[in-house]
Amino acid sequence: EGVQLGFWNHQQQLPESFKLFIEQNQIPYEAYHLKALYRYFRVNPRLEISIAELESQFGCNVEAVPWLKGFYQIPHDIKISESSAYKNGQIYGIDASSGAAVAVLQPKPGDDVLDICCAPGAKLCMIADMLEGRGTVTGVDVAENRLGACRTVVIKYNIKNVRLFLSDATLFLPGAPSVHKESDLKEEEEQVTMATWKQSRKRRKKKK
Secondary structure, eight states: OOOOOOOTTTTTTOHHHHHHHHHHHOOOOOGGOOOOEEEEEETTTOOOOOOHHHHHHHTTEEEETTTTTTTTEEEESSSSGHHHHHHTSSEOOHHHHHHHHHHHHOTTTOOOEETTTTTTTTHHHHHHHHHHHSEEEEEEOOHHHHHHHHHHHHTTTTTSSEEEEEEEEOOOOOOOOOOOOOHHHHHHHHOOOOOOOOOOOOOOOOOO
């Protein structure tokens, strides 16, 4: 059931200024009382798998994360990557905090989303899944090796509505694809495939 940590006992050992911040923002003290560490994953909505099957593969209880739809937690010492569900693309390894960031963004079908520093790609794939095949995700990353890892993830999970660009985001120029009509959706999805685009960093002129 996770690793017992016992760093804090509710309000004990928390600085007074931090307690005041928690109270002013109505954050429960329990959020900072770590009882266990978990490993998180997200179920691929396009490839169904039962909780019973996941528990059989992991050999432990699989608990739903109540505040994050589609996310589950297991003890931290269980290796997700060794399961057939992970190898077959039925689940994504992604931390709950990363999933929360996407959930707050609330991407909707038809949106064009720009994901800066997109590697390693877990959030990018979650955004694409939430678009339900309508709309696009443009991923930009400055590190070629990390973008390569992102490309591998996109291919593994068969994400169609995504473009990947190798670029400094501050110099990124291509505009977002647009989905205007329902009749154009299929054509748009076929056009929006993975690509890489590299722009050299412009040297700034030294001021005399």
